[in-house]
Amino acid sequence: MITEELIRDHNLTHEEYSRILEILGREPNLVELGIFSAMWSEHCSYKSSRVHLKTFPTTGPRVIQGPGENAGVVDIGDGLAVVFKMESHNHPSFIEPYQGAATGVGGILRDVFTMGARPVASLDSLRFGALDAPRMKHLVDGVVRGIAGYGNCMGIPTVAGETTFDPAYNGNILVNVMNVGLVRSDRIFLGRAEGVGNPLIYVGSKTGRDGIHGATMASEQFAGDETKQKRPTVQVGDPFTEKLLMEACLELFETDAVVGIQDMGAAGLTSSSFEMAGRSGSGIEIDLSKVPVRETGMTPYEIMLSESQERMLLVARRDRMDEVLRIFRKWDLDAVAIGRVTDSGRVVLRFDGQIVADLPAAPLSDRAPVYDRSRGALLPAPPGLWRDEPEPSDYGDCLRRILASPNVAEKSWIWTQYDYMVGTNTVERPGGDAALVRIKGTPKALALKSDVNPFFCALDPYRGGAIAVAEAARSIACTGAAPLAITDCLNFGSPERPEVMAQFTAAVRGISDACRAFDVPVVSGNVSFYNETDGRAIPPTPTVGIVGLLEDVERRVRVPFRAAGDVVALLGSTRDELGGSEFLRTVRGRDEGPCPEVDLEAERRLVHLLVALAKHRKLASAHDLSDGGLAVALAESAMKSGFGVAIACDSNVRPSALLFGESTGRALVSFDPRSEAAVRAAAEQSKVPIAVIGRVGGERLEISLRGRKLIDEQIAALRDLWSTAFARALESADVL
Amino acid sequence: MKFGIVVFPGSNCDQDCFHIAKDLLGCEAEYVWHGDRDLKGADVVLLPGGFAYGDYLRAGALARFSPVMESVTAFAREGGAVLGICNGFQVLLEAGLLPGAVRVNRGLRYVCRDVHLKVESIDTPFTRLYSPGEVLKMPIGHMEGNYTAPPDVLDALEREKRVVFRYCDSEGRIVGAANPNGADRAIAGIASREGNVVGLMPHPDRCSEAVLGNEAGRKMFESAVAALAAR
Numbered sequence: 001m002i003t004e005e006l007i008r009d010h011n012l013t014h015e016e017y018s019r020i021l022e023i024l025g026r027e028p029n030l031v032e033l034g035i036f037s038a039m040w041s042e043h044c045s046y047k048s049s050r051v052h053l054k055t056f057p058t059t060g061p062r063v064i065q066g067p068g069e070n071a072g073v074v075d076i077g078d079g080l081a082v083v084f085k086m087e088s089h090n091h092p093s094f095i096e097p098y099q100g101a102a103t104g105v106g107g108i109l110r111d112v113f114t115m116g117a118r119p120v121a122s123l124d125s126l127r128f129g130a131l132d133a134p135r136m137k138h139l140v141d142g143v144v145r146g147i148a149g150y151g152n153c154m155g156i157p158t159v160a161g162e163t164t165f166d167p168a169y170n171g172n173i174l175v176n177v178m179n180v181g182l183v184r185s186d187r188i189f190l191g192r193a194e195g196v197g198n199p200l201i202y203v204g205s206k207t208g209r210d211g212i213h214g215a216t217m218a219s220e221q222f223a224g225d226e227t228k229q230k231r232p233t234v235q236v237g238d239p240f241t242e243k244l245l246m247e248a249c250l251e252l253f254e255t256d257a258v259v260g261i262q263d264m265g266a267a268g269l270t271s272s273s274f275e276m277a278g279r280s281g282s283g284i285e286i287d288l289s290k291v292p293v294r295e296t297g298m299t300p301y302e303i304m305l306s307e308s309q310e311r312m313l314l315v316a317r318r319d320r321m322d323e324v325l326r327i328f329r330k331w332d333l334d335a336v337a338i339g340r341v342t343d344s345g346r347v348v349l350r351f352d353g354q355i356v357a358d359l360p361a362a363p364l365s366d367r368a369p370v371y372d373r374s375r376g377a378l379l380p381a382p383p384g385l386w387r388d389e390p391e392p393s394d395y396g397d398c399l400r401r402i403l404a405s406p407n408v409a410e411k412s413w414i415w416t417q418y419d420y421m422v423g424t425n426t427v428e429r430p431g432g433d434a435a436l437v438r439i440k441g442t443p444k445a446l447a448l449k450s451d452v453n454p455f456f457c458a459l460d461p462y463r464g465g466a467i468a469v470a471e472a473a474r475s476i477a478c479t480g481a482a483p484l485a486i487t488d489c490l491n492f493g494s495p496e497r498p499e500v501m502a503q504f505t506a507a508v509r510g511i512s513d514a515c516r517a518f519d520v521p522v523v524s525g526n527v528s529f530y531n532e533t534d535g536r537a538i539p540p541t542p543t544v545g546i547v548g549l550l551e552d553v554e555r556r557v558r559v560p561f562r563a564a565g566d567v568v569a570l571l572g573s574t575r576d577e578l579g580g581s582e583f584l585r586t587v588r589g590r591d592e593g594p595c596p597e598v599d600l601e602a603e604r605r606l607v608h609l610l611v612a613l614a615k616h617r618k619l620a621s622a623h624d625l626s627d628g629g630l631a632v633a634l635a636e637s638a639m640k641s642g643f644g645v646a647i648a649c650d651s652n653v654r655p656s657a658l659l660f661g662e663s664t665g666r667a668l669v670s671f672d673p674r675s676e677a678a679v680r681a682a683a684e685q686s687k688v689p690i691a692v693i694g695r696v697g698g699e700r701l702e703i704s705l706r707g708r709k710l711i712d713e714q715i716a717a718l719r720d721l722w723s724t725a726f727a728r729a730l731e732s733a734d735v736l
Numbered sequence: 737m738k739f740g741i742v743v744f745p746g747s748n749c750d751q752d753c754f755h756i757a758k759d760l761l762g763c764e765a766e767y768v769w770h771g772d773r774d775l776k777g778a779d780v781v782l783l784p785g786g787f788a789y790g791d792y793l794r795a796g797a798l799a800r801f802s803p804v805m806e807s808v809t810a811f812a813r814e815g816g817a818v819l820g821i822c823n824g825f826q827v828l829l830e831a832g833l834l835p836g837a838v839r840v841n842r843g844l845r846y847v848c849r850d851v852h853l854k855v856e857s858i859d860t861p862f863t864r865l866y867s868p869g870e871v872l873k874m875p876i877g878h879m880e881g882n883y884t885a886p887p888d889v890l891d892a893l894e895r896e897k898r899v900v901f902r903y904c905d906s907e908g909r910i911v912g913a914a915n916p917n918g919a920d921r922a923i924a925g926i927a928s929r930e931g932n933v934v935g936l937m938p939h940p941d942r943c944s945e946a947v948l949g950n951e952a953g954r955k956m957f958e959s960a961v962a963a964l965a966a967r
Contacts, residue, residue, distance in 0.1 A: 145845075148846050152787075152846060152877070152879075153746070153748075153787045153790070153791075154748070155748020155749070155786060155787075238790075239787075239790070240745075240746050240787060240789070240790025240791075240792070241790075243745070243746055243748070243787070243790075244745055244746075247745070331745060332745065412849075415848075416847055416848050416849050417845050417846045417847070417848070418846075418848060419846070419848050419877045420848055421848060421875055421877060421939070421942045422748055422749060422752070422785070422877065422942075423751075423752065424752045424755065424941065424942055424944075424945070424948060426948075427947055427948065427949075438947060440755065440759075553947060554947075
């Protein structure tokens, strides 16, 4: 008997329950209610985002697989394709940071190797609250250890990422993890249940009581001190088992015994079985008594809704069962035939000989509720008081404070805990503009980067979304790589609040417009709503993960200056902008707008120019301008090289905006003086503004504006500050 | 000339070692599965980095019981050249082919970065192409690399010139700040009494190619080829 209370406990609305009755023509039993609840959770059904996600450009000549499968697939030539996706594990990581982050890595890895690809690199995009907020250092420590613990053991290098600290995340941190794999383009596997009579095989860890209703939990907001009570819904990771699972699957894919495969991620056996049958228009029969379980007395309800990690569901060719089982035995894994494919269009579950659920497969996804939720007005950005403020008296002091701020300081404390070298493909390590991962057997490399500036998104979610794509593309282009495609992870508050939906739709529009401008499709992604605690939503955080292709790894361009005497030039236009800048936050202590402008056409021209200059070997260094503006970019290229730099600018913007403003669409480049004419000509031809601003050399960072010296600092001293500030800030805590 | 690369289920640098042996040095290379006893005629055995059996108990603690280690032990006793890198070194320690043990790093964290090493002995099949006292830059990536042994064992290692690498600064000075994990006497790698078995925590396999920006480790593999040619 399904009561009002049961419906509420399963996070279903009255309308949704009525729809269940209509689909079934009868009352569901408890197992069936649980299945609907999981499949129709925001996390699995995308019910509030689906109408908006449809506006993304998702196709292109290189796209082999767009959104809707475990991950997106893009052709990179030489018979190879790149497979990638980003996902969030925000709620679990806030409750139990180590396991939450670790299983986030495990989940995204499964998404990629399920497609037949060998994972080659991971990225992590992290948002924390203020370092002095309660539990925050514990969360930072736990999340980083969790990502390291899982990724390092799997032997997948974590090569890039970004970390932001903002008090707006005090009650709801974000852990977004991206994985990228390589696959032969004729060997891609999909989540299909085809061929009547083919066996359905369960592989991997046994099913336990962990993570039951994880997908539902991820679709709720936190209130008060719930994090302790919710701990049992967080799964526990076992990277060694996942390593076995990965190797076994990749070995299995070399045979042609597999028809389809899907990982058991959110909503476990429920989502994998229903989605595989639903996509193929087939049916599935499962005998739940055959599912390997960790403890006795597990009910069909628990078995269907468990989110135990490191499990896969696959359909094999009927006549190849023995081969499949032999490979999994070799890797010491449980592999059991638990059911078979039918043509009934239904998913029928038995337990101890009794039918415990009998549901139509397709309607659970096809007829899942879709909401075009109401949108309110965007919250107005705080006005830019900075316009009327006097200039600071000591710009050097401003630069030092910015370089020491947690958002700008070097994060080697984080990435030295990750194995970023395993696989011996990491050509450009963490800490550059984008990581470069070479592809053995070819001259190519993949350029990888994740990006979003949540401060910009809070001020203007449309521009923030567009800038996230533009900055990611620019970072990639600074290495010489051309952007191929993106994945995204859209982190927002509750979709039931109109102001959040306003942010969401604006950010989606921004991403779409930017993708169209760059001709870069969105091939996979994830939406994470309900990121709020006690009714306070996080800033809109649409994280963008980009993959670019560098045709010749020998033509890569790096961030550090290369030689004394090289010419330094600024590409792009600097406006009188300080809104949303690290300068305002760190020096003035304020978050103010407006968000910097974005000119997508200019961004596109800049990206094309950077790629062309790298291709013709004209550049000695290139660095994207972002947090901290020109002064920080100059300092970074200098600190990483050991060379000083002397800059003389001639600009009409106020000095603080010239040094620290975060105008978009800019890059800092250096080149041999003999290349100057060619670089200038290329920039002019591309209609990209270029200003030669100085020379590499000496041991100091000197910046003057129209003859007035603004900054004169010793590089070695800046490097000491910048490279140690983050560890000092963290380790001053008692919890570490 | 054939490299045999042992593959435990949790090995994750096996393909990196294979790539060096086969693609860079042009030698024969074959994987040897942990459950097998046949070393497939390998002239040199490599134990790669990774997490042999997950290493939830203690790095390398279970690997010593695997069938392949019986064969590796017999191969080593007959004078065969065996190199253990990172987790491979940990396995050699657990298997008793090299003395001592490793503890969790002094900083209690996994550390992945470049360190400097001083070549202390070239009397092994894996270091003969280096110069004594040469300073190498090489990456590390481990949680448990803090080498230790009883003082008399350490004294014996020193006396018998079996310390192969020590952590140092870029100038070759053995100073505390250059020691990334707290290892006793800054020991990064050691050899067996006969010199044929070598283990080290740093990763020569991650610095054997120009495209990776560092080729300092390549001579370890080339030394093995040279040693066999000279035999």
